Amino acid sequence: MKRNHLADEMNDAMAGQEVILNGWVHQLRDLGGVIFALLRDHSGMMQVVFNETISAESRKLADELRFEYCIAVRGIVALRPAGQENLEMKTGKLELKVNKLEILNPCDVLPISVSQDGGERKELRMKYRYLELRRPEISNKIIMRHQLLIFIRNFLSERGFCEIETPLLAKSTPEGARDFLVPSRVQPGYFYALPQSPQQFKQLLMVAGFPKYFQIARCLRDEDLRADRQLEHTQLDMEMSFVDRDDVLGLIETLYSAIWKEFLDYDVSTPLPRIPYKKAIEQYGIDKPDLRFGMKIINLGEIFADTGIKFLKSVLDKGGNILALRFAEQPLSRSEIDAVEEFAKEQGAFGLAHFINDNGKLKSPMAKHMSEDETSKILDMLKPGDIMFVLAHEGKAGYEIMGQTRIMLAKKYDLIDKSKYALLWVTDFPLVQWSDAESKVVSEHHPFTMPIESEWNEFLERNNGEPNPDDKSVFELSSQAYDLVINGQEMGSGSIRINRPDLQRQIFKLLGLTDDQIDSQFGHILDAFSFGAPPHGGAAMGIDRTLIQITGDEAITDVIPFPKTLKGVDPMMDSPSPVSNEQLKELHIKLDLPE
RNA sequence: GGGCGCGUGGUCUAGCGGUUUAGGAUGCCGGCCUGUCACGCCGGAGGUCGAGGGUUCAAAUCCCUUCGCGCCCGCCA
Numbered sequence: 001m002k003r004n005h006l007a008d009e010m011n012d013a014m015a016g017q018e019v020i021l022n023g024w025v026h027q028l029r030d031l032g033g034v035i036f037a038l039l040r041d042h043s044g045m046m047q048v049v050f051n052e053t054i055s056a057e058s059r060k061l062a063d064e065l066r067f068e069y070c071i072a073v074r075g076i077v078a079l080r081p082a083g084q085e086n087l088e089m090k091t092g093k094l095e096l097k098v099n100k101l102e103i104l105n106p107c108d109v110l111p112i113s114v115s116q117d118g119g120e121r122k123e124l125r126m127k128y129r130y131l132e133l134r135r136p137e138i139s140n141k142i143i144m145r146h147q148l149l150i151f152i153r154n155f156l157s158e159r160g161f162c163e164i165e166t167p168l169l170a171k172s173t174p175e176g177a178r179d180f181l182v183p184s185r186v187q188p189g190y191f192y193a194l195p196q197s198p199q200q201f202k203q204l205l206m207v208a209g210f211p212k213y214f215q216i217a218r219c220l221r222d223e224d225l226r227a228d229r230q231l232e233h234t235q236l237d238m239e240m241s242f243v244d245r246d247d248v249l250g251l252i253e254t255l256y257s258a259i260w261k262e263f264l265d266y267d268v269s270t271p272l273p274r275i276p277y278k279k280a281i282e283q284y285g286i287d288k289p290d291l292r293f294g295m296k297i298i299n300l301g302e303i304f305a306d307t308g309i310k311f312l313k314s315v316l317d318k319g320g321n322i323l324a325l326r327f328a329e330q331p332l333s334r335s336e337i338d339a340v341e342e343f344a345k346e347q348g349a350f351g352l353a354h355f356i357n358d359n360g361k362l363k364s365p366m367a368k369h370m371s372e373d374e375t376s377k378i379l380d381m382l383k384p385g386d387i388m389f390v391l392a393h394e395g396k397a398g399y400e401i402m403g404q405t406r407i408m409l410a411k412k413y414d415l416i417d418k419s420k421y422a423l424l425w426v427t428d429f430p431l432v433q434w435s436d437a438e439s440k441v442v443s444e445h446h447p448f449t450m451p452i453e454s455e456w457n458e459f460l461e462r463n464n465g466e467p468n469p470d471d472k473s474v475f476e477l478s479s480q481a482y483d484l485v486i487n488g489q490e491m492g493s494g495s496i497r498i499n500r501p502d503l504q505r506q507i508f509k510l511l512g513l514t515d516d517q518i519d520s521q522f523g524h525i526l527d528a529f530s531f532g533a534p535p536h537g538g539a540a541m542g543i544d545r546t547l548i549q550i551t552g553d554e555a556i557t558d559v560i561p562f563p564k565t566l567k568g569v570d571p572m573m574d575s576p577s578p579v580s581n582e583q584l585k586e587l588h589i590k591l592d593l594p595e
Numbered sequence: 596g597g598g599c600g601c602g603u604g605g606u607c608u609a610g611c612g613g614u615u616u617a618g619g620a621u622g623c624c625g626g627c628c629u630g631u632c633a634c635g636c637c638g639g640a641g642g643u644c645g646a647g648g649g650u651u652c653a654a655a656u657c658c659c660u661u662c663g664c665g666c667c668c669g670c671c672a
Contacts, residue, residue: 033629051629067622084630092632109605109623116633118621119607123664176672196672223671437670446672481672493672555665565664 001072001102008043010091014077021046021096022104024134025069026115035062039073039096042139047086047095048073058101068107068114068134074100127571129562141551141559144263148547149216151262152236155255161212161238166201168194168218173521175447175511177221180231188588194220197540199446200525202239203497206536207528214238216543225566227555228489228545235492236546239538245480245496248537249274249425252484252492256423263550266421273424277478280426281396285403287429290488291422293415297402298324300390303377309369312392320394323402327387329413340389343408347401353390357382366390407488421549423486428452431477432469432510440512441469445481447507448525449495450537452478460506467510474510484541486549494539501529 003022010019023041035050050062054075065071075098086092111127112120114134125132133139153163172179172193179193195201197219205213217237225231240248250271257268273291280289283296300322304312312322332340337354344352355378356363362375370378382388391402410416431451435442443449455477463471481495498504504526508518518526544556557563564570584591 027632029631029634031629031631031634032627034631035629036631036634038632047632049630053629081630084632086632089632095630111605113606113622121602121607121664123602124606126664177670199672221671224669226671227666229671443672449672566666567663569663571664 001074001100003041003072006043007039007041007046007091010046010077010094010096012079012093015079015094017077018074018099019077019096020072020074021048022072023070024114025065025067025071025107028065028067030063035059035065036095037062037065039071040134044090046091047080047089048075048098049095050098050101054097055099055101058098061101061103062098064103064106066107067110068131069103070105070107072102072104073098123565123571126557126563126565129572133561141547141553142561144551145543145547145559148259148263148543148550151259152214152216152255155258156212156214156238159212159251161214162210163215164205164210164213165215166195166198166205166217170195170201173200174513174517175443177223180220180222183587183589185587196221197235198237199448202237202538203448203525203533203536204528206239206241206497206499207531207533209241209534211242212238212240213538217540219540225564225568227557228548230544230556230560231564231568233556234543236541236543237538238494238540239536241534241536243496243535243537245427245482245537248494248496248539249482252494252539252541253423253425256484256486256491259546259550260421260423264421268421268423272484274427274482275424276428277426277430278428281399281403285399285401285406286488287426288483288485288488288490289403289424289426290407290410290416291424292417292420292487293410295325295327295406295410295415297399297406298326298381298388300324300378303374307374308371309366315392315394318394320392321398323391323393323398325389325402325406325409326381327389327409327413328383328385329415331385332387337387340405340409344389344391344401344405347404348397349391349393349401352405353392355382355388355390357384357386359384421487423484423491425482426485427482428478429481429483430475431456431479432474434475441474441510443507443511445479445493445495447511448497448504449479449481450498451503451507452480456503467506469510469512480537482539484539486546489545489549490542491545491549492539492541494537496535496537499529499533499535501526504529 001020001022003020005019005021007021007023021039021041023039025037026040026045027038029036033052037048037050038045039048050059052059073096075096078095078097080093080095110131112118112124112131114131133142157163169182169192172181172191177196179196182192182194184190184192198215198217202213215237217235218232219235220232222231223229253270253272257270260266260268275289277287280287282299283289285297301316304316304322307313316322341352353366354364357379360379362379367375378388389405391398393401430444431449432441433444459471459473459477460467462473479495481493483493484491498507505518508522544559547559548554548556551559553559562570562572569575
């Protein structure tokens with residue numbers, strides 16, 4: 001019995017018509033003489049009725065029905081008796097009087113509930129993900145993912161972008177995340193790397209003369225997982241030639257405001273705010289500020305420039321900062337204030353002082369050591385009842401402690417306007433940063449990022465034309481890189497790229513690569529740049545993260561059809577798994593397992 | 596690699612040294628019920644309390660180790 005209608009198509013006008021529906025038993029109510037079931041298909045639900053006055057045979061077979069049996073029913077669409085309508089249901093005024101039932105496939109006792117959220121543990125839900133996906137609330141996210149991808153493809157295609165696939169079997173390079181390796185059978189001892197992103201391929205497409213490229217690309221990185229990080233994730237990868245930074249930012253913010261309008265009916269005003277990296281750190285203590293609430297970091301350096309308070313003075317003398325957060329939402333108890341200090345200490349602070357405007361009088365552990373001038377200036381900044389948390393700390397770490405404290409306070413005291421979406425760009429990222437793990441200078445974004453050229457040229461001049469990583473001013477250099485941030489989450493990043501082989505080689509040298517390493521690992525791209533490579537730039541946007549912003553979920557596993565656990569295991573397929581000795585032998589691999 | 600939390604019949608959960616033969620809900624099995632919609636009522640089966648070790652007269656409960664899951668730090672251009 002093949003279906004000729006879907007549950008969702010049933011309407012009053014069809015009363016009296018005979019139809020066949022296929023689907024699953026979503027709910028069962030056995031009243032003895034009559035059995036009601038909710039039949040669910042991908043479109044919706046329909047109540048079906050088994051009654052011996054309609055069909056004794058079907059009524060008898062219906063005794064066997066249980067949750068999630070896969071069935072086919074044929075029957076007459078009918079209006080429910082007066083007073084029996086279910087107004088909560090789209091088809092609630094109707095029912096199907098079944099004259100033939102066929103059980104297509106029975107269903108074992110369910111390990112997780114399908115008809116509702118049974119609150120099962122994550123590991124179980126992952127193992128039986130295909131059952132969880134039967135729930136419309138869950139599958140709708142996967143359908144929305146499809147709709148988002150279609151929307152993006154149409155948007156970019158209409159604007160002259162060409163979707164181009166790039167290889168999955170690519171090459172391992174020394175920069176960046178840990179690679180997933182794939183052994184070559186034909187070339188013993190050689191490995192492909194799965195792409196961390198199509199970065200080099202897309203730049204080579206620019207060299208090839210494609211003006212606008214995009215790809216919905218899977219990116220793989222063998223690093224530890226988080227709620228917003230899987231081993232593989234999907235990026236909207238894009239690149240354009242003959243453009244400057246504003247062209248790229250303009251296109252992406254137009255796309256994102258269109259997505260927000262389409263999927264959330266939310267008006268994002270463009271152009272988006274653009275905050276230089278340095279300012280983001282100084283004002284929010286983080287490179288991905290959440291602008292749904294205020295409470296910017298305040299620098300009290302000037303007020304305390306000549307202070308007599310020793311620990312403040314000594315931090316200032318060492319070039320540190322005195323930073324503050326003004327908390328004006330509600331008075332806090334002594335223990336609540338202590339909890340804030342405790343949090344700051346966990347973030348690395350030595351301590352966290354505070355000022356309170358106690359009806360025009362300054363209340364603070366430091367009050368009696370402060371000058372009149374200092375006291376009045378602080379009081380001027382506080383309304384009665386306001387609390388100001390104060391941190392004296394050196395370097396970027398001080399801003400970061402305050403940034404984390406700012407976020408903690410906002411979450412704990414509900415300062416975040418959940419109806420708001422705060423989209424912004426953070427621009428002018430540092431070109432490089434220091435890696436403690438590798439004890440060397442590494443790219444902040446990636447090694448193909450164009451520096452801000454005036455700064456770069458001055459840096460070279462200072463170092464006699466050599467890209468000297470030991471010149472500490474290297475950390476002051478900015479790049480033409482940018483991040484899109486939404487509600488405090490990094491949504492994607494991009495940059496204007498280097499397109500000259502000489503500059504690219506200098507950057508590699510700055511990162512500590514020798515000429516030999518550069519030639520063997522990046523020779524292809526330097527070659528390519530030497531054949532008239534056009535200026536170009538682009539970005540890559542996280543599709544999974546974009547989706548959880550739209551759905552309001554907290555983990556990207558919610559919008560991935562078959563996600564993996566935090567240990568990188570797929571409990572459903574039970575991967576990764578051992579392979580046979582024959583397979584290993586074919587690949588010329590011998591195992592050297594830890595104890 | 597480090598920190599925090601969780602793990603009890605199919606599933607969710609109570610119990611957190613002895614009142615327990617581990618309680619409840621739901622699902623499952625059997626019975627009753629012709630207008631339910633989380634249908635209802637009656638009865639029943641189902642547990643090595645994640646695993647291993649220890650403390651104790653006595654351990655689901657306390658301690659140690661270990662495994663799994665989640666969240667965070669490190670890590671992730």
